[in-house]
Amino acid sequence: MYSIGKVAKEFNLTVRTLRYYDEIDLLTPSRIADSGYRYYSKEDILVLQRVIALKKLGFQLEQVKSILNENDWEDIFEEQLIIIAKEKAHLDYLEKMLRLTQQLSFIEQDINWTNLFHYIGQTEEDQVKQMAYLKEFFSEKEREVFNNPLFHMGEKESMEIIYLLRIAREQKYENPSSMKSQTLARKLVLFLDEAFNGDKELIEKYWRLQKEAPEKGGLILVEENVIEYIDKIIDFYEVNEFKNEE
Known part of the structure; x- marks a missing residue:
């Protein structure tokens, strides 16, 4: 298991960001200690890597949730390509x-x-x-x-x-x-x-x-x-x- 501090440092994120991901049910840590401290499993880390990758592609967090949780990616990818094409033209x-x-x-x-x-x-x-x-x-x-x-x-x-x-x-x-x-x-x-x-x-x-x-x-x-x-x-x-x- 990896502590929230270690994960934040490893992926150049803030602890606050990881807590926010938990609040919106985007990335819930596998274990939360009685003290409230969060710990992440290897599977959690894989999910975080996917979140980071999708964010770098320009997706909003709500879109990231849809892709990861609902496997709703085809239309979202197409919409993102249209947005990027417009931004590129601009x-x-x-x-x-x-x-x-x-x-x-x-x-x-x-x-x-x-x-x-x-x-x-x-x-x-x-x-x-x-x-x-x-x-x-x-x-x-x-x-x-x-x-x-x-x-x-x-x-x-x-x-x-x-x-x-x-x-x-x-x-x-x-x-x-x-x-x-x-x-x-x-x-x-x-x-x-x-x-x-x-x-x-x-x-x-x-x-x-x-x-x-x-x-x-x-x-x-x-x-x-x-x-x-x-x-x-x-x-x-x-x-x-x-x-x-x-």
């Missing part, structure tokens, strides 16, 4: 929103509360509308290419375009023909070419969406003067590339 959402906040702050070197609220305030209905809009704007094959985490705020993979947009914002008043502007233009062209598998028509459609209705497509909201600067430096870059090819 944590994934929080992770994405936190990364999105980090990315917006990285671009603007400050927290843009308007942009942040725009993204975080999106409802499921808003997301459905975005998907419907994208279906009208892009073909199914184009959407497969466009559904690239490189472009989506809050995704780890989107840091490259975030970095390029930050540079564009920092030097938006730079001469489009300058070395700095043309270095950025080359990086943007290479990025878009790789991301869209060299599909020039799709790149044009993406950029048109970015300029005209980024919020409808769930894209990054970029200031108009930054968009204009990017347009100018890429136009200048492509003209020079065409001349060099001749």
Whole structure:
């Protein structure tokens, strides 16, 4: 037999917890001395191990009792899986929103509360509308290419375009023909070419969406003067590339 103190120490529990388990008929010790001191058998220890295991899986004590005492586990396990799936989805959402906040702050070197609220305030209905809009704007094959985490705020993979947009914002008043502007233009062209598998028509459609209705497509909201600067430096870059090819 094992004393309550020894069991508590062995399983990193408090004596109070073990007494509470007894009070709710979850784990009753095999022997209670005249002094009221509790002693646990090997079978009791096995039950306690099951209680601890089920609690670590996230089950509430009432659920643990049902599983152990009534062998009612199938529905309870299924319910717990649903709860965990919802919690996981919520944590994934929080992770994405936190990364999105980090990315917006990285671009603007400050927290843009308007942009942040725009993204975080999106409802499921808003997301459905975005998907419907994208279906009208892009073909199914184009959407497969466009559904690239490189472009989506809050995704780890989107840091490259975030970095390029930050540079564009920092030097938006730079001469489009300058070395700095043309270095950025080359990086943007290479990025878009790789991301869209060299599909020039799709790149044009993406950029048109970015300029005209980024919020409808769930894209990054970029200031108009930054968009204009990017347009100018890429136009200048492509003209020079065409001349060099001749």
